[in-house]
Amino acid sequence: MQNMxxxxxxxxxxxxxxxxxxxxxxxxTLYPFxxxxxxxxxxxxxxxxxxxxxxxxxxxxxxxxxVWNESQFWVSYMNTFIYTVFGTIVSLLIIIPGAYxxxxxxxxxxxxxxxxxxxxxxxxxxxxxxxLNMRDLGLLDSYFGIIIGFACNAFNVILLRNFFEGIPQxxxxxxxxxxxxxxxxxxxxxxxxxxxxIATVALFCIVSRWNGFFWAMILLRDEGKIxxxxxxxxxxxxxxxxxxxxxxxxxxAYSYETVTAAIIVASIIPVLxxxxxxxxxxxxxxLLGGVxx
Amino acid sequence: xxxxxxxxxLIQHFKREWQIYLLLAxxxxxxxxxxxxxxxxxxxxxxxxxxxxxxxxxPWVGLEHFRTxxxxxxxxxxxxxxxxxxxxxLLIGFPTPIILALMFNEIAQGKFRKSLQTIVYLPHFxxxxxxAGIVINIFSPSTGVVNLLLQKLGFEPIYFLTQPEWFRPIFxxxxxxxxxxxxxxxxxAAIAGVSPSLYESAVVDGASRWQMMWKITLxxxxxxxxxxxxxxxxxxxxxxxxxxxxxxQPSTFQTADVINTFIYRQGLVGNQYDVAAAAGLFNAVVAFxxxxxxxxxxxxxxxxxxx
Amino acid sequence: xxxxVLEKIVKRYAEVDVVHGxxxxxxxxxxxxxxxxxxxxxxxxxxMIAGLEEISDGTLSIGDRVVNDVxxxxxxxxxxxxxxxxxxxxxxxxNIAFGLRIRKVDKAEITRSVNEVAEILxxxxxxxxxxxxxxxxxxxxxAMGRAxxxxxxxxxxxxxxxNLDAQLRTQMRAEIKRLHSxxxxxxxxxxxxxxxxxxxxxxxxxxxxxxxxxxxxPMELFMNPVNRFVAGFIGSPPMNQVxxxxxxGADGSVARISDTVSIPLSRAExxxxxxxxSVIVGIRPEDVLLEASGGxxxxxxxxxxxxxxxxxxxxxxxxxxxxxxxxxxxxxxISHLNDIKQFHVDVSRVKIFDEKSxxxxxxxxxxxx
Numbered sequence: 001m002q003n004m005x006x007x008x009x010x011x012x013x014x015x016x017x018x019x020x021x022x023x024x025x026x027x028x029t030l031y032p033f034x035x036x037x038x039x040x041x042x043x044x045x046x047x048x049x050x051x052x053x054x055x056x057x058x059x060x061x062x063x064x065x066x067v068w069n070e071s072q073f074w075v076s077y078m079n080t081f082i083y084t085v086f087g088t089i090v091s092l093l094i095i096i097p098g099a100y101x102x103x104x105x106x107x108x109x110x111x112x113x114x115x116x117x118x119x120x121x122x123x124x125x126x127x128x129x130x131x132l133n134m135r136d137l138g139l140l141d142s143y144f145g146i147i148i149g150f151a152c153n154a155f156n157v158i159l160l161r162n163f164f165e166g167i168p169q170x171x172x173x174x175x176x177x178x179x180x181x182x183x184x185x186x187x188x189x190x191x192x193x194x195x196x197x198i199a200t201v202a203l204f205c206i207v208s209r210w211n212g213f214f215w216a217m218i219l220l221r222d223e224g225k226i227x228x229x230x231x232x233x234x235x236x237x238x239x240x241x242x243x244x245x246x247x248x249x250x251x252x253a254y255s256y257e258t259v260t261a262a263i264i265v266a267s268i269i270p271v272l273x274x275x276x277x278x279x280x281x282x283x284x285x286x287l288l289g290g291v292x293x
Numbered sequence: 294x295x296x297x298x299x300x301x302x303l304i305q306h307f308k309r310e311w312q313i314y315l316l317l318a319x320x321x322x323x324x325x326x327x328x329x330x331x332x333x334x335x336x337x338x339x340x341x342x343x344x345x346x347x348x349x350x351x352p353w354v355g356l357e358h359f360r361t362x363x364x365x366x367x368x369x370x371x372x373x374x375x376x377x378x379x380x381x382x383l384l385i386g387f388p389t390p391i392i393l394a395l396m397f398n399e400i401a402q403g404k405f406r407k408s409l410q411t412i413v414y415l416p417h418f419x420x421x422x423x424x425a426g427i428v429i430n431i432f433s434p435s436t437g438v439v440n441l442l443l444q445k446l447g448f449e450p451i452y453f454l455t456q457p458e459w460f461r462p463i464f465x466x467x468x469x470x471x472x473x474x475x476x477x478x479x480x481x482a483a484i485a486g487v488s489p490s491l492y493e494s495a496v497v498d499g500a501s502r503w504q505m506m507w508k509i510t511l512x513x514x515x516x517x518x519x520x521x522x523x524x525x526x527x528x529x530x531x532x533x534x535x536x537x538x539x540x541x542q543p544s545t546f547q548t549a550d551v552i553n554t555f556i557y558r559q560g561l562v563g564n565q566y567d568v569a570a571a572a573g574l575f576n577a578v579v580a581f582x583x584x585x586x587x588x589x590x591x592x593x594x595x596x597x598x599x600x
Numbered sequence: 601x602x603x604x605v606l607e608k609i610v611k612r613y614a615e616v617d618v619v620h621g622x623x624x625x626x627x628x629x630x631x632x633x634x635x636x637x638x639x640x641x642x643x644x645x646x647x648m649i650a651g652l653e654e655i656s657d658g659t660l661s662i663g664d665r666v667v668n669d670v671x672x673x674x675x676x677x678x679x680x681x682x683x684x685x686x687x688x689x690x691x692x693x694x695n696i697a698f699g700l701r702i703r704k705v706d707k708a709e710i711t712r713s714v715n716e717v718a719e720i721l722x723x724x725x726x727x728x729x730x731x732x733x734x735x736x737x738x739x740x741x742x743a744m745g746r747a748x749x750x751x752x753x754x755x756x757x758x759x760x761x762x763n764l765d766a767q768l769r770t771q772m773r774a775e776i777k778r779l780h781s782x783x784x785x786x787x788x789x790x791x792x793x794x795x796x797x798x799x800x801x802x803x804x805x806x807x808x809x810x811x812x813x814x815x816x817x818p819m820e821l822f823m824n825p826v827n828r829f830v831a832g833f834i835g836s837p838p839m840n841q842v843x844x845x846x847x848x849g850a851d852g853s854v855a856r857i858s859d860t861v862s863i864p865l866s867r868a869e870x871x872x873x874x875x876x877x878s879v880i881v882g883i884r885p886e887d888v889l890l891e892a893s894g895g896x897x898x899x900x901x902x903x904x905x906x907x908x909x910x911x912x913x914x915x916x917x918x919x920x921x922x923x924x925x926x927x928x929x930x931x932x933x934i935s936h937l938n939d940i941k942q943f944h945v946d947v948s949r950v951k952i953f954d955e956k957s958x959x960x961x962x963x964x965x966x967x968x969x
Contacts, residue, residue, distance in 0.1 A: 011502045018399045025393070026412040029474060032427045033415075035438060039430065050441045098320025101313040108306065113317065117324065122584045125331035126573030127553065128560040132348070133331045152323045173652050174685035174746070178699030179673035182312035188698075192689035211420030214535045218561055229422045233539065236426050257436055264423050271418050278418055279411060309671070 040262040044255030062253035063262035076231035084209040103164035163197035338571035358571035371555040389473040394480030413474025425539035457548040483517035527587035602663035602753040610657035635797040636807035678747035679756040686731040693727040757789040828958040858920035872962035878955040885927040887949035
């Protein structure tokens with residue numbers, strides 16, 4: 001924007017009010033995180049007494065120590081890593097070649113296959129048939145079921161296909177004249193040219209894997225296989241099912257509140273770690289996946 | 294003659310291009326196995342389904358499950374709740390990101406704006422379980438910060454999450470808190486596409502910033518707004534039921550229970566698979582009609598369809 | 601090096617022909633330019649030669665081999681694309697080597713070839729750079745390097761200079777020409793720019809609406825266009841084309857533009873036209889003399905506008921009510937040009953075309969060019 005001195009008095013006021021309101025909004029977005037972090041570092045008694053507002057009271061790592069010694073936490077954390085890493089790899093192995101094939105003009109039935117993919121955006125069978133299908137396939141309570149069953153979705157395929165379609169035809173033609181086959185065109189030309197789009201799709205996969213809980217909750221019975229989010233939910237449920245919402249653990253060092261908060265913080269940290277990438281690519285991804293004629 | 298040459302050119306084609314079909318195969322198989330096969334399984338909505346007999350062998354019962362559903366007050370309540378929550382969500386949740394984008398646009402590009410944006414996008418990437426955990430924590434009657442505030446102001450503490458009248462405001466509010474910032478990206482991109490010369494000529498004409506926002510920015514991003522609105526309407530039934538499952542409890546079912554949570558409880562918790570599948574089919578058909586209608590309207594209105 | 605022969609080549613999209621049976625023989629080592637307005641089928645024709653578009657009908661041979669059904673990589677042709685198609689993730693050396701690597705050429709051999717090509721194109725110091733760090737002209741050279749390195753039988757160029765600014769285009773034009781004379785590879789070059797066509801080609805093929813209008817050396821096309829289209833396309837500014845009727849004049853036939861204005865015709869042109877025939881008179885802007893040098897007939901005109909270009913000036917005028925452009929040397933002074941009331945025609949340069957068909961009525965011996 002232009003030099004502030006050029007603004008009229010009305011404009012200056014407008015700009016200031018605007019900045020004030022936005023800052024307020026941003027702070028209210030940030031506040032819950034600050035609060036949770038503060039709770040996680042506070043003593044259980046301070047939280048129960050209602051002393052924690054925005055900073056830790058009786059600074060302590062008790063809640064984290066509790067979580068650290070909770071074996072289920074580590075098992076779940078490990079599982080989440082497994083689901084995220086392998087899930088994302090499997091997703092990319094299916095989506096990238098498929099999206100490439102769908103973007104080829106020479107593919108016979110291209111319209112049909114694109115419709116075949118897009119149709120699932122508009123109509124899906126719903127929770128029950130999907131669950132029964134997973135059951136029929138013998139994918140209940142298995143790592144493989146979680147990894148393969150959620151490997152793909154139409155949105156990611158279409159996003160990448162659109163990107164591939166936007167790559168000038170001449171790149172492929174030049175490679176073809178140089179003697180490249182489809183595998184080589186995909187591997188040596190399209191994938192290197194599509195790094196931002198592929199990164200976007202990969203990040204979509206990573207985030208949805210990291211955060212996914214619903215189907216893991218439904219499909220997994222074995223505590224040894226549940227991901228972090230399901231573990232977190234169990235912890236929270238045991239908190240909410242307590243009518244008083246109060247602490248049943250009366251040791252002062254930690255309480256359910258501080259323990260839950262500590263698990264929340266621990267599960268957010270990896271997200272914060274990749275957040276700079278997320279911001280960079282999701283911006284693009286939203287636009288890539290946007291309206292297409 | 295023509296046919297045989299077509300066949301031979303088809304053979305030629307597959308000889309030359311077999312690789313792309315090989316690349317496509319895993320995707321097609323995955324879609325068939327995990328998205329289309331369940332559609333076949335949807336027939337249990339018309340069957341007396343038993344896990345032991347399986348989909349094919351279970352006997353047909355016609356529309357019985359639908360009759361059961363529409364005779365059930367709980368299902369009717371779920372439909373009502375679905376539409377009410379969706380509508381409120383649209384009414385409040387739709388304009389918020391637009392307003393946010395317009396406000397961001399009024400701040401000069403730079404570190405300050407960037408950090409504000411970084412903050413408001415963040416909740417989008419946080420899992421619903423955590424969101425629910427945060428909401429429960431903050432609205433907790435004994436230790437939650439909201440109630441602490443109320444008590445300091447001299448009010449009685451409120452058991453927010455057990456009170457039906459508080460469920461919708463909390464649910465919709467947390468949805469906005471999580472998504473509004475991130476959704477503003479689309480509008481910011483649209484605003485970035487507005488030609489700077491429009492603003493420059495307005496400045497020369499003596500327009501104030503307020504006027505420019507109303508007379509230039511808003512009209513210029515109107516097509517984007519319309520398209521986003523149509524998408525929203527197409528997805529009207531997609532209330533975030535996963536968050537509802539995390540936040541509701543029996544005492545708030547009367548305002549919180551939506552079609553998908555109903556299906557979840559009937560089918561996945563109560564093992565009434567066939568009735569739940571019937572409810573799911575109803576949901577899917579209504580959603581399909583809404584999406585198709587939205588797409589048709591979009592095509593008429595903006596000459597671009599969404600897919 | 602190989603000859604390229606197109607026989608009755610047709611391109612059909614969904615039952616509609618966009619290229620209507622093209623016959624063309626490009627001789628070994630020849631540089632042929634396909635030129636025409638956009639949508640005339642020149643690029644489609646080139647892409648059929650490359651193997652990027654299927655040939656709907658007709659026969660295409662490269663060397664002694666019919667290649668209609670041969671995959672592009674096996675045709676032994678290389679192509680320079682309009683947008684260069686340089687892979688942004690590879691550096692210059694890797695870009696040039698791409699085709700050789702795909703073909704699993706020996707590593708040492710690749711290095712040797714890349715260095716040799718870089719030497720020829722003056723890219724030796726840039727081999728490590730990525731395309732994004734190169735200037736337009738350098739990118740253009742890398743694109744050519746990628747074609748050269750494979751020692752193909754035929755080079756195909758698809759508007760390779762259209763992304764460059766005017767000055768660089770002139771420079772690269774000269775470079776392509778020098779490269780061709782050095783390597784002597786059969787080349788087919790597509791452009792919509794007639795100046796490029798004129799300067800580069802051994803022979804030019806003028807195309808319009810999926811057909812060949814005329815094939816010839818640059819000077820043949822300039823001096824003896826077979827129809828109004830070629831006359832209007834080759835030469836800048838384009839040939840003035842004025843409606844007229846053939847009549848008898850004092851010194852043989854004249855083309856009468858209006859009651860008061862007539863343009864005399866050369867004997868040969870006059871003989872080709874029938875008295876009273878409706879024709880189009882074609883006069884190139886530079887074939888007009890402002891000062892008679894000896895007996896040329898004069899034509900009256902009204903000057904509308906002078907556009908000084910420096911050493912030359914364009915005079916926009918009207919002759920018998922029709923727009924007419926004259927290009928004349930200024931000798932550093934344009935003050936007098938406004939006062940011009942008439943011009944003289946070099947009779948031997950006037951062309952006449954049939955009004956209906958647009959064809960030239962008289963074709964001078966091809967040897968003239």
